[in-house]
Amino acid sequence: MNPYEQRKRWKYLLLAFAVVIASGSLLYTKYLVNNLVRAERTRAQVWALSMKQLLSSDDNDNVNYVLSVRDSLSVPAIVVDEKGDLKFSKGLDTTKTFIPEVVSAGLKDRNLPKYDLQYFKDELASMKKQHEPIRVDVFRGSYWLVYYKDSPLLTQLRVFPYIQLSVIAVFLMVAYTAFNSSRKSEQNQVWVGLAKETAHQLGTPISSLMAWIELMKEKFNAEDDPLIAEMENDVHRLEIVADRFSKIGSKPVLEPQYVYDVVKDYVDYFRVRVSNKITFEVTGNRNLKAGLNIPLFDWVIENLLKNAVNAIDGTGSIRVDISGSKAEKKIYIDVTDTGKGIPRNKFETVFKPGYTTRKRGWGLGLSLTRRMVVNYHNGQIFVKDSELGKGTTFRIALKSMMKEVAEPAVVA
Incomplete structure (x- = not known):
């Protein structure tokens, strides 16, 4: 299992x-x-029974006890008769309610708070939705209904875990983002330190190789030898590689x-420099300009071509097509191979650091490629299309520096 798959498994486990x-x-x-x-249902039932006891008892001590039981209820409640008329209320907003018994006694004090009928209706409707009423039989066959709703403590307890989990989730997200x-x-x-040190270490042997090649030309009179020319090309390529590494971490100049x-x-x-069983073709518009840093952009193309070669088992072909969009002011570079293809659910995963399908692969090629395209060339790179057993197309999208995109001239 590669490191990326291991990290992915750990994420799922966490x-x-x-x-x-x-x-x-x-x-x-x-x-x-x-x-x-x-527990609140039980207290409401006790409260309802206390009112019944209060109406039927003549014992003052018993009345005082019942009153203390009734007043101990912390649950908001409303008592109505069989006709729906209000009899008692408990635990409601005191600025909108008053004791109905005061009115029934015939007291006409103008300083009494106004009776907010709509408030009682709203509260009663809310209580009816929450709980079944408790019936209390009173004198002469009539009865009262006790409606009640959850206490503030119970209401808070219902929503507390969601608030708690939300706060924890936000904290973990912030902590994870900061840590990441x-x-x-x-x-x-x-990576920047390693890259610059690598460029520094490559400088001395590259200079030595260039000197040895010049000595070979003079000693063996091999100015026009094709093998020496290829050696020079490879040394020049090493210079470019060292230059690439030296540019990591600094803002490249785009021309x-x-x-x-x-x-x-x-x-x-x-x-x-690859097997002759693999053919290459470059087609498209030759007149499209973009801001490029050639050493770094060559690295991008190199990684895509190497990836394509590794995907081809034996004989195959690689085609690079350059096209432009006048409307979007974009230049598209499509690298298509006839390799084994990529599953659709891995289109994004292949760009993750550490993901590789090769036993000895590091899984850094496409990750670095995306960084160089996105961070250094202000472009995009993605898997445009892929089919298992038939091949894959990677697309690079760059900003065009041409005012108008010319008509494509196909060149092989």
Whole structure:
């Protein structure tokens, strides 16, 4: 299993663990809520019975006891008779209610608060939705109905776990983002340091190789020897590689270049260094210009061509097509191979650091390619199309520097 798959598995395991914790918290809170609901129902029933006892008792001591029981109820409640008329209320907003008995006694104090009928109707409707009423039989066959709703404590307890989990989730997201950003910054610093040190270390042997080649030309009179010429090309390529590494971490200079010429030059260099069973073709518009840093952009093309070669088992072909869109002011470079293809669910995964299908692969090629296209050339790169067993097309999209995109001239 490659490192990317291992990290992906750990992410899934941590996500599953988080789901278990969240589910356990919600279930336990639900258990507490159910217990509290039963307790409040019991208190409401006791309160209802206390009113019945209050109406039928003549014992002053017993009345005082019943009153203390009734007043101990913390649940908001409304008592109505069989006709729906208000009899008592408990735990409601005191600025909108008053004791109905005061009115029934015939007291006409103008300082009494106004009776907000709509408030009672709204509260009663809310209570009817929450719980079944408790029936209290009173004198002469009539009865009262006690409606009640959840206490503020129970209401808060219902929503508390969701608030708690939301706060924890936000905290974890912020912490993860900060940690991930810090980790990426640290990785970037290590990568930049390693790249610059590599460029520095390559400088001395490259200079020595150039000197040895010049000595070979003089000693063996081999100015026109094709083998020596290819050796010079490879040493020159090493210089370019060292230059690439030296540019990592700094902002590259982009210069207007004809995209077709840059791509064609590198493909011509690359084709003689792979199996002759693989054919190369470059087609498209030769008149499209984009801002390019040639050493870094050659690296992009190199990685895509190497990826295509590795995907081809035996005989195959690689085609690079350059096209433009006048409406979007974009230049498209499509690299198509006849290799084994990529599953659709891996179109994005192939650009992740560490992902590779080869036993000895590092999984950095396409990751670096995307970084050079996106960060250094302000472009895009993605898998345009792929079919298992038939091949893959990678697309690079760059900003065109031409005012108008000329009609394509197809050149092989």
